[in-house]
Structure formats: structure tokens, C-alpha cells
Amino acid sequence: MKIFRAGDIRGIYPSMVNPELGRKIGFAFVKLLNKNGVEKPRIAVGADARLGSKEVREAVIEGIVSAGAHVIDIGHIPSPVVYYTTVTLELDGGIQVTGSHNPKEFLGFKFCGRGAEPIDYDNGIKDMEDFCKSGKEIVSVPGGSKEEKDISEDFINFIAGKTKLSKNLSIVVDAGNGIAGDIAKRLFERIGCKVDCLYCEPDGNFPNHLANPLEKNTLRDLQKRVVETGADMGLAFDGDGDRIGFVDKRGEIIIGDVLFSLLVEDTLKRSPGSKIIYDFICSKTIDDVIRKNGGQPIVSRVGYNFIRKLMRKNGAELSGETSAHFYFKENYGYDDALFAGARILEILCNKNLDEFIESLPKYIVSDDIRIACKDEKKVLVVDEIKKHFQEQNVKISDLDGVKVFFDNGWAAARPSNTTPVIVARWESSDQETFNRIGKFLIDIVNSYIEKYDASE
Ligand SMILES: [Zn+2]
Incomplete structure (x- = not known):
């Protein structure tokens, strides 16, 4: 499972996400802000109410303090409270320890920068991943501090x-x-x-x-x-x-x-x-x-x-x-x-x-239909489907996977950002077309997955 993801960090507690990772994340987050020119960042830290949230939150705080930054510990609160705190107290960033809506085994981290600006893989999470995987130890810097605040x-x-x-x-x-x-x-x-x-x-x-x-x-x-x-x-x-x-x-x-x-x-x-x-x-x-x-x-x-x-x-x-x-x-x-x-x-x-x-x-829209496809293949499969439609000269959008527009509806297939699946979804204003588009979409996704499996 990939834990450093497009928009956050998420994995199983405690095998993947644990206090050790928490300390490194706290430390690496400060280093990221340092790299962006903030000398002694002030950072909000909160956590949800999962089984490992408290100990991982404490570890994140330790990591931040050991990197010489200041923590505003806002305790156990919803994720938006971290963003709110970061904006209104004019902090340099915020970290929420959370498994969001996932089953109880999960735990992870969401981040924001100044003004609750989003931090994603390319502008920060990758830096933290590099540090966590480098095997480098945390080298404490003096000057770190923390305070508690009920916001x-x-x-x-x-x-x-x-x-x-x-x-x-x-x-x-x-x-x-x-x-x-x-x-x-x-x-x-x-x-x-x-x-x-x-x-x-x-x-x-x-x-x-x-x-x-x-x-x-x-x-x-x-x-x-x-x-x-x-x-x-x-x-x-x-x-x-x-x-x-x-x-x-x-x-x-x-x-x-x-x-x-x-x-x-x-x-x-x-x-x-x-x-x-x-x-x-x-x-x-x-x-x-x-x-x-x-x-x-x-x-x-x-x-x-x-x-x-x-x-x-x-x-x-x-x-x-x-x-x-x-x-x-x-x-x-x-x-x-x-x-x-x-x-x-x-x-x-x-x-x-x-x-x-x-x-x-009135439109009939499907739920997200999640079709299992290995992580390393899901993008390739969706690309193949896109090519298939490009060759047929139908109207498509490729902003995120592929979406094909029909006279009376649309069908979309995209690789999930988070799990080894291709997510299929479609819509039409009449039931018969809806059924037809659905069958067509699922069939084409499955046929390209099979094709890739066979070529292995
Ligand atoms: Zn959530």
C-alpha cells in the first residue's frame, strides 16, 4: 500500500502509521517549511479520535519541537479546526492526525500551509516521504517549544x-x-x-x-x-x-x-x-x-x-x-x-x-463502481480506454482518467488516487440509456484489465 499519497498520508496503524513515523513527519514538516523560507515555523497540531491518534499526535509534536519550531497543540478536534486555526492565528502550517472516514485500522496525516493552503504530494508530501525513507535520524535543534490551546x-x-x-x-x-x-x-x-x-x-x-x-x-x-x-x-x-x-x-x-x-x-x-x-x-x-x-x-x-x-x-x-x-x-x-x-x-x-x-x-447517476486493478496497471488501463475513444472521434475529457460524452449521458473511468481500483461512474437522463452505458463501461474496463493481465 502506498502511504504517501496525492493529497495526504494514510496507512494501517500501527504497522505503517505509528509514533516513529509521526516524529519523522513532524520533523520533516518543519524542514519543509524551513526550505520554503520560514525560519522558526509556528504549527497547529490536532488529531481525530482513533485508537492511535493520541500517541501519534504526541509524537508529531515531539518531532516538530525537536526541529526547533513552535507547536500550538489544539488537541482532539475535527480536521477543519486545524485549517481554521492555521488561518486565524496566522500560523505557518497545520497537521491533523487522522484516518478520515476510513475503517478503524487506518490512520494518517493531513497538512496545510499558511492560510490553510493545500499541501500535496508535489509541494511537500514527497519531501516528507524522502526524509522518512532516507533512514536519516532526527538531529535535534534547540529552540523548539509548545503550548496547548482550546480553539x-x-x-x-x-x-x-x-x-x-x-x-x-x-x-x-x-x-x-x-x-x-x-x-x-x-x-x-x-x-x-x-x-x-x-x-x-x-x-x-x-x-x-x-x-x-x-x-x-x-x-x-x-x-x-x-x-x-x-x-x-x-x-x-x-x-x-x-x-x-x-x-x-x-x-x-x-x-x-x-x-x-x-x-x-x-x-x-x-x-x-x-x-x-x-x-x-x-x-x-x-x-x-x-x-x-x-x-x-x-x-x-x-x-x-x-x-x-x-x-x-x-x-x-x-x-x-x-x-x-x-x-x-x-x-x-x-x-x-x-x-x-x-x-x-x-x-x-x-x-x-x-x-x-x-x-x-432529472438524471440517473450510478454510484462509484470500484473495479479491482493493480496499482501499477490502473493508469495504463485507463490510458488504453482513452485511446480507444480518441480513435473513435467521440467527445471526451481527460482531465482525470477519461470521461466520454454520449447524446444522453456520460461514462467515466479513472484510476483511484488511493486504492488499487479503477473507479467507474456514469449518468443518463433515461433508464434504458443508463443501463446500456453502465454495461458498456464495465465491459470495456474489464476487457482492458483482462488484456493487461494476459500480457503479463
Ligand atoms: Zn474526512
């Missing part, structure tokens, strides 16, 4: 100050025993909601369900609880609070495309004509809604580091991903499910969700 109240105040609910809502929050429960409860109570908490106590064993609202089966208890208690809606957060799930008052799951559409319409009312970024595999719904509301759509590669960079480059007001990560310029351009949740509640105070969904263009 949660500031963070809550910041979001609450930007949120105005025009009625009292009763909501259920399911934090899946990740780290977002406590802050979510305090935030939503602060803005005037009655909050019923489900699995808001952090527990790294995730005894109830995986903290990943993108997997529909993790929302079952939330759906039930909303209906049982007659709440207005339910919100779910992933393990580190940057991905959101949503359930309406009938207990129905509201998919990310609908949430994104709500946010698009609202953003274009606040900032008419602004730029909005969506990822390569988003439903055409999003492009339609942006254009209908007078916005300028921009397409990004899949992955939060690509989106965040593109957002800064273009000064976009809002970005969203199919995986229900939302980024607001108003919120410094990082993904924050708590900010997004508060904004969605504000919008829904004045909007009938059923009517809104009815007004959206």
Missing part, C-alpha cells in the same frame, strides 16, 4: 456568526463515534437548534457503524431516529468532520448532488455570477444548476487538494465534490462539513426541500 469555542463562534436560522429546528446529529460530535452539538445548539445526539462520544473502535456518511448503510440509525422523534432533519459527519450526510424529515437520504445544488443556488444569490467548482464525476445536475442560476462552472480533478488549489487560483466562491465535501471562499476555501451543515440548515429554513428536489433536472 473550539472560537471555531463555533466563527460559524455561528455567519449563520442565521429563521426558525427553530429540531435535528439529529450522528457523528459515528468520530471526533465531530461534541463540536457539532455545541455549534447547532448555539445557532438555535434542538439537537438530539447519536453516537457523539468518540470511540476509535467505531462500535456502531463506520464514520462515513457516503456509505448509505451507515445512515440507517439516523434515518430511524429522525422518523421516531419527529425531527426536522438529520445530519451525519465522517470521522474527522469534513464530509457530511443528510436525512430529511421522512428519514430519506438526501444525496450530495442535492445538497450541492442547494448550496450553488444560495451562493449565486449571495454572489451573483461567481465561479463554482465541481469535480469531474459530479452529476450534470450541478452544471445545469450553476448555469441556470447565472454562475460560471469550472471542472476539477477529483481530490480535495486539486479542488482547493483550483479554488484559490480562480477565486471561486464555492466548490463541491461528489463525495459531499464542500468548500466556501467565505470559510477560507477548505472543506468543512460543520460550516456546510450550518449553511444547509439556514437555507432549508426558507425552502421546501421536496419542491426544490422536484425542480432539479
Whole structure:
């Protein structure tokens, strides 16, 4: 498994990600900032609530201090709080120890630079990888220091100050025993909601369900609880609070495309004509809604580091991903499910969700279909598929893998950034075409994988 990845570091705890790696990462992160001209960096360090998070967080802090830098230890908090701290305390960088939405065996690191600027493989993670793999020992530098700070109240105040609910809502929050429960409860109570908490106590064993609202089966208890208690809606957060799930008052799951559409319409009312970024595999719904509301759509590669960079480059007001990560310029351009949740509640105070969904263009979009393909082959296979279509003179986009446009839909195949799979996704406005495109796409991916396997 590749642990130094396009946008973050992630692996199994403790065999791959452990205190030893944590110390090296802390040290190497300071060296990276030194190389970029910051002599004695000030760095925020936080962590989620996984089994190894505490000891790895402590090790990261040790590593940073031993490199002569200053740590602001903000404890166990959602990832967006690290970005928020880095921006508002004008720090030089931030590190969050987190396994995000992954199963409990996982742990890793997310990073940001000044102003919560994204740090990805090319502008930092590779440097850290080189140091960690070099076998070099940490050579302590004097002058390092650390302090502890509870930033949660500031963070809550910041979001609450930007949120105005025009009625009292009763909501259920399911934090899946990740780290977002406590802050979510305090935030939503602060803005005037009655909050019923489900699995808001952090527990790294995730005894109830995986903290990943993108997997529909993790929302079952939330759906039930909303209906049982007659709440207005339910919100779910992933393990580190940057991905959101949503359930309406009938207990129905509201998919990310609908949430994104709500946010698009609202953003274009606040900032008419602004730029909005969506990822390569988003439903055409999003492009339609942006254009209908007078916005300028921009397409990004899949992955939060690509989106965040593109957002800064273009000064976009809002970005969203199919995986229900939302980024607001108003919120410094990082993904924050708590900010997004508060904004969605504000919008829904004045909007009938059923009517809104009815007004959206109707497309049938598949889930991500993940087809196993070895890491070293996945890019080659997708390239072959791209060549196949280029030869046929059909309209394609190769921004991220390949996307083929048909009269009445599209099909996309791309190598996963993170796992040995090719991710297939497709969409059409009618069921028959949808079925046809799906079968065609899966067949072509499988046939090129087989071809490569046979040539081995
Ligand atoms: Zn996450």
C-alpha cells in the first residue's frame, strides 16, 4: 500500500502509521517549511479520535519541537479546526492526525500551509516521504517549544456568526463515534437548534457503524431516529468532520448532488455570477444548476487538494465534490462539513426541500463502481480506454482518467488516487440509456484489465 499519497498520508496503524513515523513527519514538516523560507515555523497540531491518534499526535509534536519550531497543540478536534486555526492565528502550517472516514485500522496525516493552503504530494508530501525513507535520524535543534490551546469555542463562534436560522429546528446529529460530535452539538445548539445526539462520544473502535456518511448503510440509525422523534432533519459527519450526510424529515437520504445544488443556488444569490467548482464525476445536475442560476462552472480533478488549489487560483466562491465535501471562499476555501451543515440548515429554513428536489433536472447517476486493478496497471488501463475513444472521434475529457460524452449521458473511468481500483461512474437522463452505458463501461474496463493481465 502506498502511504504517501496525492493529497495526504494514510496507512494501517500501527504497522505503517505509528509514533516513529509521526516524529519523522513532524520533523520533516518543519524542514519543509524551513526550505520554503520560514525560519522558526509556528504549527497547529490536532488529531481525530482513533485508537492511535493520541500517541501519534504526541509524537508529531515531539518531532516538530525537536526541529526547533513552535507547536500550538489544539488537541482532539475535527480536521477543519486545524485549517481554521492555521488561518486565524496566522500560523505557518497545520497537521491533523487522522484516518478520515476510513475503517478503524487506518490512520494518517493531513497538512496545510499558511492560510490553510493545500499541501500535496508535489509541494511537500514527497519531501516528507524522502526524509522518512532516507533512514536519516532526527538531529535535534534547540529552540523548539509548545503550548496547548482550546480553539473550539472560537471555531463555533466563527460559524455561528455567519449563520442565521429563521426558525427553530429540531435535528439529529450522528457523528459515528468520530471526533465531530461534541463540536457539532455545541455549534447547532448555539445557532438555535434542538439537537438530539447519536453516537457523539468518540470511540476509535467505531462500535456502531463506520464514520462515513457516503456509505448509505451507515445512515440507517439516523434515518430511524429522525422518523421516531419527529425531527426536522438529520445530519451525519465522517470521522474527522469534513464530509457530511443528510436525512430529511421522512428519514430519506438526501444525496450530495442535492445538497450541492442547494448550496450553488444560495451562493449565486449571495454572489451573483461567481465561479463554482465541481469535480469531474459530479452529476450534470450541478452544471445545469450553476448555469441556470447565472454562475460560471469550472471542472476539477477529483481530490480535495486539486479542488482547493483550483479554488484559490480562480477565486471561486464555492466548490463541491461528489463525495459531499464542500468548500466556501467565505470559510477560507477548505472543506468543512460543520460550516456546510450550518449553511444547509439556514437555507432549508426558507425552502421546501421536496419542491426544490422536484425542480432539479432529472438524471440517473450510478454510484462509484470500484473495479479491482493493480496499482501499477490502473493508469495504463485507463490510458488504453482513452485511446480507444480518441480513435473513435467521440467527445471526451481527460482531465482525470477519461470521461466520454454520449447524446444522453456520460461514462467515466479513472484510476483511484488511493486504492488499487479503477473507479467507474456514469449518468443518463433515461433508464434504458443508463443501463446500456453502465454495461458498456464495465465491459470495456474489464476487457482492458483482462488484456493487461494476459500480457503479463
Ligand atoms: Zn474526512
